[in-house]
Amino acid sequence: xxxxxxxxxxxxxxxxxxxxxxxxxxxxxxxxxxxxxxxxxxxxxxxxxxxxxxxxxxxx
Amino acid sequence: xxxxxxxxxxxxxxxxxxxxxxxxxxxxxxxxxxxxxxxxxxxxxxxxxxxxxxxxxxxxxxxxxxxxxxxxxxxxxxxxxxxxxxxxxxxxxxxxxxxxxxxxxxxxxxxxxxxxxxxxxxxxxxxxxxxxxxxxxxxxxxxxxxxxxxxxxxxxxxxxxxxxxxxxxxxxxxxxxxxxxxxxxxxxxxxxxxxxxxxxxxxxxxxxxxxxxxxxxxxxxxxxxxxxxxxxxxxxxxxxxxxxxxxxxxxxxxx
Amino acid sequence: xxxxxxxxxxxxxxxxxxxxxxxxxxxxxxxxxxxxxxxxxxxxxxxxxxxxxxxxxxxxxxxxxxxxxxxxxxxxxxxxxxxxxxxxxxxxxxxxxxxxxxxxxxxxxxxxxxxxxxxxxxxxxxxxxxxxxxxxxxxxxxxxxxxxxxxxxxxxxxxxxxxxxxxxxxxxxxxxxxxxxxxxxxxxxxxxxxxxxxxxxxxxxxxxxxxxxxxxxxxxxxx
Numbered sequence: 001x002x003x004x005x006x007x008x009x010x011x012x013x014x015x016x017x018x019x020x021x022x023x024x025x026x027x028x029x030x031x032x033x034x035x036x037x038x039x040x041x042x043x044x045x046x047x048x049x050x051x052x053x054x055x056x057x058x059x060x
Numbered sequence: 061x062x063x064x065x066x067x068x069x070x071x072x073x074x075x076x077x078x079x080x081x082x083x084x085x086x087x088x089x090x091x092x093x094x095x096x097x098x099x100x101x102x103x104x105x106x107x108x109x110x111x112x113x114x115x116x117x118x119x120x121x122x123x124x125x126x127x128x129x130x131x132x133x134x135x136x137x138x139x140x141x142x143x144x145x146x147x148x149x150x151x152x153x154x155x156x157x158x159x160x161x162x163x164x165x166x167x168x169x170x171x172x173x174x175x176x177x178x179x180x181x182x183x184x185x186x187x188x189x190x191x192x193x194x195x196x197x198x199x200x201x202x203x204x205x206x207x208x209x210x211x212x213x214x215x216x217x218x219x220x221x222x223x224x225x226x227x228x229x230x231x232x233x234x235x236x237x238x239x240x241x242x243x244x245x246x247x248x249x250x251x252x253x254x255x256x257x258x259x260x261x262x263x264x265x266x267x268x269x270x271x272x273x274x275x276x277x278x279x280x281x282x283x284x285x286x287x288x289x290x291x292x293x294x295x296x297x298x299x300x301x302x303x304x305x306x307x308x309x310x311x312x313x314x315x
Numbered sequence: 316x317x318x319x320x321x322x323x324x325x326x327x328x329x330x331x332x333x334x335x336x337x338x339x340x341x342x343x344x345x346x347x348x349x350x351x352x353x354x355x356x357x358x359x360x361x362x363x364x365x366x367x368x369x370x371x372x373x374x375x376x377x378x379x380x381x382x383x384x385x386x387x388x389x390x391x392x393x394x395x396x397x398x399x400x401x402x403x404x405x406x407x408x409x410x411x412x413x414x415x416x417x418x419x420x421x422x423x424x425x426x427x428x429x430x431x432x433x434x435x436x437x438x439x440x441x442x443x444x445x446x447x448x449x450x451x452x453x454x455x456x457x458x459x460x461x462x463x464x465x466x467x468x469x470x471x472x473x474x475x476x477x478x479x480x481x482x483x484x485x486x487x488x489x490x491x492x493x494x495x496x497x498x499x500x501x502x503x504x505x506x507x508x509x510x511x512x513x514x515x516x517x518x519x520x521x522x523x524x525x526x527x528x529x530x531x532x533x534x535x536x537x538x
Binding site for chain 2: 463467468470471474477480481483484485487488491492495513517520524528531532535536
């Protein structure tokens with residue numbers, strides 16, 4: 001369909017919104033991967049949250 | 061009662077695990093429907109032609125920039141009054157999302173303005189207040205980043221968020237006042253009850269899609285933040301046990 | 316005023332006026348900002364007269380922001396702030412008194428300097444009086460709002476820049492109504508009293524929100 005003479009503006013704004021949304025998703029995914037990796041590395045060194053009952057403060 | 065049950069981060073993470081797939085599915089459905097409606101079903105505006113389609117992302121983004129601040133303000137009350145352990149996690153992870161939506165609202169508003177007003181930027185009352193809101197989001201994010209201890213940073217940011225929440229209506233009012241003083245209202249007004257149902261429906265669907273998207277990202281960011289704090293706590297404990305001599309200095313870095 | 320409040324007020328005032336204090340640096344900075352503006356916009360006296368009130372207000376805002384990190388920093392560094400927190404006096408009142416002393420040492424000199432600097436900017440006598448009056452009413456609001464930022468960034472090593480970023484959005488209403496009131500006195504789109512009374516109201520609101528929020532922030536950073 002035809003979007004008239006201002007098609008560029010419409011697609012630019014939709015495109016930029018899409019980019020921002022993708023950036024947010026990417027931020028969340030990469031952050032999660034990073035934290036997962038850190039937790040795994042710590043677990044390999046033998047540092048885990050193995051004592052949840054008396055170390056419950058560290059859960060945060 | 062349920063509110064307090066999820067004060068336990070582990071239980072909260074389980075809830076997120078159950079909730080997320082449903083939210084993602086709903087969000088995708090609403091986005092598909094909303095995009096279809098706004099591109100193929102919504103009519104052209106008789107004055108603005110096809111540029112009115114920018115509204116279907118501009119207005120939801122602007123709405124979310126406000127809602128995100130409200131979520132942060134409520135979370136700040138949760139931090140300061142009830143000391144709910146997830147409240148500052150919620151406030152911290154909402155700030156970047158709010159900044160992203162505010163940025164989105166500014167960019168789409170500016171791209172909408174170019175064909176309508178002839179320039180990318182006018183010092184219109186609403187655009188200006190949204191710009192101020194963006195500065196506040198970025199300032200809050202900087203405050204979070206500069207403080208090492210998440211609990212203290214959470215309290216400081218909560219105070220600033222609440223002061224900002226009290227100030228936002230004043231800023232809005234004064235910017236409106238300043239604007240009417242300096243330039244007569246020549247801007248095309250898109251709000252008000254005169255909006256036609258053919259335009260309103262796609263707008264509502266898109267707004268719902270954006271809101272669902274906010275909750276999806278917010279829950280995921282909160283999960284990341286909880287994990288980040290676990291990593292930090294584990295690292296501190298590891299450091300304390302491997303260097304007993306410096307343990308006191310390492311365990312309380314913010315002192 | 317009770318004894319301890321008066322003692323605190325006099326102590327703060329004396330500290331900021333003494334050699335180590337930075338009270339007069341603010342006025343010098345104000346002078347520097349106002350001097351530098353004509354180099355940017357050109358020496359056209361008509362233009363300067365038109366934007367003069369705005370220049371004076373922005374200069375005063377920047378000078379106030381520059382001095383704000385001194386509000387709690389020295390007291391925190393030597394531990395006085397912790398003593399004040401433990402003394403059992405209402406912290407809100409302590410903050411209010413410290414702000415008052417800080418304003419007299421740094422804000423009042425700006426107000427006094429404003430008419431002199433107005434001569435440089437070719438502002439006519441009525442507007443000169445109006446700008447000075449709005450600065451007199453408005454600068455306490457800037458100090459009180461700034462106290463929130465100062466107490467939030469007090470524990471940071473280089474908090475001055477962040478302080479300015481945090482405070483400027485909150486200071487926008489004060490700037491708008493201060494400049495509007497001064498402009499209204501020269502060429503009147505609205506009567507002078509309307510924006511001026513709103514400016515007074517903003518200062519009074521800041522006198523409530525500022526100390527309460529600032530005291531809360533100080534308590535949280537201490538424990």
